[in-house]
Amino acid sequence: MPQIRSIALIALGSNTPSGAGDPTETVEKAVAAIAQSVGVIRGVSRLYATPAFPVGSGPDFVNAALAVSTGLSAPRVIEILHGIEAQMGRLRHERWAPRTLDLDLIALGDRLLPDAQTHETWRSMPLAQQMTQTPDRLIVPHPRVQERAFVLVPLTDVAPDWVHPALNLSVAQMLAALPDDLKSEVVAL
Numbered sequence: 001m002p003q004i005r006s007i008a009l010i011a012l013g014s015n016t017p018s019g020a021g022d023p024t025e026t027v028e029k030a031v032a033a034i035a036q037s038v039g040v041i042r043g044v045s046r047l048y049a050t051p052a053f054p055v056g057s058g059p060d061f062v063n064a065a066l067a068v069s070t071g072l073s074a075p076r077v078i079e080i081l082h083g084i085e086a087q088m089g090r091l092r093h094e095r096w097a098p099r100t101l102d103l104d105l106i107a108l109g110d111r112l113l114p115d116a117q118t119h120e121t122w123r124s125m126p127l128a129q130q131m132t133q134t135p136d137r138l139i140v141p142h143p144r145v146q147e148r149a150f151v152l153v154p155l156t157d158v159a160p161d162w163v164h165p166a167l168n169l170s171v172a173q174m175l176a177a178l179p180d181d182l183k184s185e186v187v188a189l
């Protein structure tokens with residue numbers, strides 16, 4: 001069977017030193033690891049300094065995004081990303097604790113996983129509830145992508161025209177819809 005290749009959009013974040021070095025070095029090493037194990041890198045964003053979300057939850061992050069052409073499934077990509085996080089020393093005990101490396105599969109082509117209803121449920125959940133719940137299934141696109149300048153600004157570098165399959169909005173349109181004060185906090189390094 002011919003392999004169907006899609007573009008995986010991957011968000012990277014680091015806000016505390018890891019075995020790999022400072023957050024910038026950690027993100028750069030993660031890009032190299034992803035290139036070796038996920039697929040062919042089609043775009044690498046600039047690196048950005050961003051205040052930790054939620055406000056006051058730790059030191060500033062370094063955030064970046066990648067577009068990677070891959071024939072792998074979403075669960076397999078996630079498995080590989082978790083392996084890279086573990087290898088690079090992420091401490092996984094506390095949900096909003098500073099993290100050495102955080103890798104998120106934001107999107108895989110136009111797949112909507114597991115289904116439209118799950119996306120609707122997560123989008124319509126009050127913020128307080130979103131913050132305390134972890135989905136028990138893989139949700140792709142990432143259910144918070146449209147709210148996060150620290151994801152959308154780097155994504156604009158690599159995939160401004162990617163269209164969210166549930167919202168029918170491009171990356172550029174989702175970013176334009178965010179308040180200016182959120183966008184201005186995301187500063188290219």
Ligand SMILES: Nc1nc2c(c(=O)[nH]1)N=C(CO)CN2
Pocket residue numbers: 012013014050051052053054061063096102150
């Ligand atoms: N600025 C910023 N804040 C965060 C980030 C991140 O990548 N950047 N990742 C988090 C956990 O996914 C929690 N908070």
